[in-house]
Amino acid sequence: MVTITDIAKACGYSRATVSKALNGAPDVKKETVERIQECARKLGYHPNAAARALKVGRSYNIGVLFSDTSGVGLSHEYFSRIFESIKKEAEKQGYDITFISQNLGTMSMDYLEHTRYRSCDGVVIASADFHDPAIVRLGESDVPTVTLDYQFDSRTAILSDNVQGVDALVRYVYGKGHRRIAFIHGELTSVTQKRLASFKKTCMELGIQVPPEYILQGIYHDPKSSGLQTRALLALPDPPTCIFYPDDFSYIGGMNELERQGVQVPDQMSTVGYDGIHLSEVLRPRLTTYRQNAERMGAEAARLLIEEIEQPDTWLPQQITVEGQLLEGGTVAEPD
């Protein structure tokens, strides 16, 4: 490994001068800077992140926390898109990514301890049980954090606009003429509650009566559950003309059940998903859904986190709501 000392020897300056030259200090002669940089390049020098971190107390490393409560983890496209986007923005700004977990090897440490252990300058909490004491501890520590789809007090949060998303979908199907709309939602997280509230509110504003048997609990990312709830809806004496699914992937279960019972989409039943994953666009007919802007969410999370890290004095917590986009597919038709 080639160090700053090697360069110093090679070009006849002191280690201090070399260090300054390489870091663009103002008090080094221009000519010297050039000579040193040239020399560094020739020797193939690259700084040692560990040494720098030890010295300056900054690691240029940000933690990413996906605690994966449901077990789908990054195989859920929404999260993998968010992750890729965080990574891209962080790298653009010179930061590496470290996954924060609990219980590394034999050492038992919680999320905060892990963060400290790796000297992470900040953490993006992307998917987690926000009531887990270990998560709360991290959120209340002095480590800069940004949460996604959840709001800690006095911290920065990036929120997907679930209210607007569901509102847009309801108004869209209303515009197509639907008045009997069912809503299969996921587990009761804070995201789910927002979607559900938005559904009810928009329906009320539009003067739509939603009978309680139209609102069913399913499971995110679980086609089987959506299939069962679809069956329940079809068995009602007065079934809906349109069904909202918890997300695009779980819609597959509904799609299969509808086909099994010979119910044509969209002629006999309209359907709507959520997320706008790749799959929704390759189904035929395309699934009408709401695409969450995961790319922007990840990028904003990284951007604001780094801002807080680099300008702590002018920093203020922000809540950014990121709108998505209605994707008009072919699964919503005018009801009879």
Add this chain to the structure above:
Amino acid sequence: MVTITDIAKACGYSRATVSKALNGAPDVKKETVERIQECARKLGYHPNAAARALKVGRSYNIGVLFSDTSGVGLSHEYFSRIFESIKKEAEKQGYDITFISQNLGTMSMDYLEHTRYRSCDGVVIASADFHDPAIVRLGESDVPTVTLDYQFDSRTAILSDNVQGVDALVRYVYGKGHRRIAFIHGELTSVTQKRLASFKKTCMELGIQVPPEYILQGIYHDPKSSGLQTRALLALPDPPTCIFYPDDFSYIGGMNELERQGVQVPDQMSTVGYDGIHLSEVLRPRLTTYRQNAERMGAEAARLLIEEIEQPDTWLPQQITVEGQLLEGGTVAEPD
């Protein structure tokens, strides 16, 4: 941050003794060890990875490289499963994961330089253009590496058994009575070449003639391309009775095209995918496919890499071939 010095002060020993006690050195009195550990626990001590890395030249950090040539990255379930599995095994053994990329911030560095910059103890190269000089440089360096689905000379490699996978699928559809089998393959990577060769070889062994127009090039993970190639196959004067797709996701394009043309699966056309992603199991009928054992591949990659890192003297390069499993769905029926 609580350091070793704090503990030394708090319990009246020297920093050296504290360090030894915490690392299980044999020359510290048992009673002392206990007292020091107790004290460390009480103060909430955790080691500083950067300082340790600087001192001992080991970071307990392994690099993971997904260079994402096709742009799908971790949103491809095969890779996200591999990644999760690497991460899980690494963490079990006390290692963190760092993503290795090029061009961090303003510094221009290649993969090897990035690896050195973060003092990674080794790298798993999971998806990359293995002819890229930057990848080759990493593979030929003294950094321990393990590749997935590609073999560098004298290095450890984990290979999904593509030969056995395609062989199993061909024999399965042959057993169902198919003799006119088409094969849509992905871009011509080394993986594709293995699958293609295995297809031809097994067909030959079974005495099946495969006309050249039955072998078409598609694009991995691209339903559109599969749709187009499906159309081409259906337009042949003597169309196949069974179509192999590049992978499960791209099959969606074929599925749609078949439905559009009113061709029933499996009654009028049998279909086969590859990968065994979650999607294949929720389609109706279920897609008959070959599930690659991504979990084991990732775990083996991490395990062997760490073995090389920790026992360099007894290390030998290994090539491990990981078999998958045929998933019998409902898309293959006996042809007329």
Add this chain to the structure above:
DNA sequence: TTGTATGCGTTATCAT
């Protein structure tokens, strides 16, 4: 404009 000296937290060597 350049160089000297110091310390970040840790571990390893060598005395005691």
Add this chain to the structure above:
DNA sequence: ATGATAACGCATACAA
């Protein structure tokens, strides 16, 4: 069994 000391690579306060 324990402690003093040096060193890993780097950045910075201060001296020259």
